[in-house]
Amino acid sequence: MSDSQPGSLRVKQGSEVLAPADREEIKKHVKDLLSDDFSVRAASMTSLEKYGSAAAEAIVDALVKKPGSQALTSFSDALSEIGKPSLHVILHTLNHIVEVKRPEDAYLIENFVDILSSIRDRRAVATLLEQLLKLNAAIKRNHNAQLVHCCELAKVKIHRALAEFGEKGGLDDLVEMLGDGRRRVRDGVVEAVSKIGDRRALVPLVRLYDIDEHVTFSGAQFIKEGIREIARREHVTPSDPLFRDLNPAERAALDRVFPKSKK
Numbered sequence: 001m002s003d004s005q006p007g008s009l010r011v012k013q014g015s016e017v018l019a020p021a022d023r024e025e026i027k028k029h030v031k032d033l034l035s036d037d038f039s040v041r042a043a044s045m046t047s048l049e050k051y052g053s054a055a056a057e058a059i060v061d062a063l064v065k066k067p068g069s070q071a072l073t074s075f076s077d078a079l080s081e082i083g084k085p086s087l088h089v090i091l092h093t094l095n096h097i098v099e100v101k102r103p104e105d106a107y108l109i110e111n112f113v114d115i116l117s118s119i120r121d122r123r124a125v126a127t128l129l130e131q132l133l134k135l136n137a138a139i140k141r142n143h144n145a146q147l148v149h150c151c152e153l154a155k156v157k158i159h160r161a162l163a164e165f166g167e168k169g170g171l172d173d174l175v176e177m178l179g180d181g182r183r184r185v186r187d188g189v190v191e192a193v194s195k196i197g198d199r200r201a202l203v204p205l206v207r208l209y210d211i212d213e214h215v216t217f218s219g220a221q222f223i224k225e226g227i228r229e230i231a232r233r234e235h236v237t238p239s240d241p242l243f244r245d246l247n248p249a250e251r252a253a254l255d256r257v258f259p260k261s262k263k
Helices: 020-032 038-049 053-065 069-082 084-095 103-119 122-141 145-165 171-178 189-196 199-212 217-234 248-257
Strands: none
Touching (some): 053 069, 069 084, 069 103, 145 189, 199 217, 199 248, 217 248
């Protein structure tokens, strides 16, 4: 997965100036993150938080060595508790993932994206965009359904994070994930498109609304709100030439989405 050994993922030297007792303390608490006892895990997270980036480095090293489902959850929770001191450690690690070969690689990226979303620091944007390229490359070269599924889930997380930052660098890819609107899309795509999408998303969303009306009321309402938000932002009305190729059923759906103008 990476181009170096886990130990080389460290980007700060804080752990080198720690007293040996502190290094052993961090190591112990990282190990305790995998305890079956919730109280032990909680106590370890609290203890690791005070060590900041040094603890984050140790957690990431352990996570890369042991990327099992329990480790992903416990270690990711601990990194979230540490917060901003984890930022550069996570970004450095993501930058050392050369390609996504296994579902575990996609899981790792997805978990790191969740943490970056909780940290809410725009310095993560460039690295998030780079992950999209890696995930798309994995999707294009693979016929492994599970890997493709995991990569698409990770991509949705990235697009949601980028939308929170108001970042449009990944918009072309997001619009591609939305497709032409003639089939339902993954959870989270509509949410991201609603926040960051432009007029290109409107026709697919109208088609998707026509489908979801017959599937789930709440889903259709969410799509309707997204259409109205983008239309308001892009100054688009139902009479816009953008909608000229809608078929009669889709045109009827468009009329249901927009409130009737008062005369």
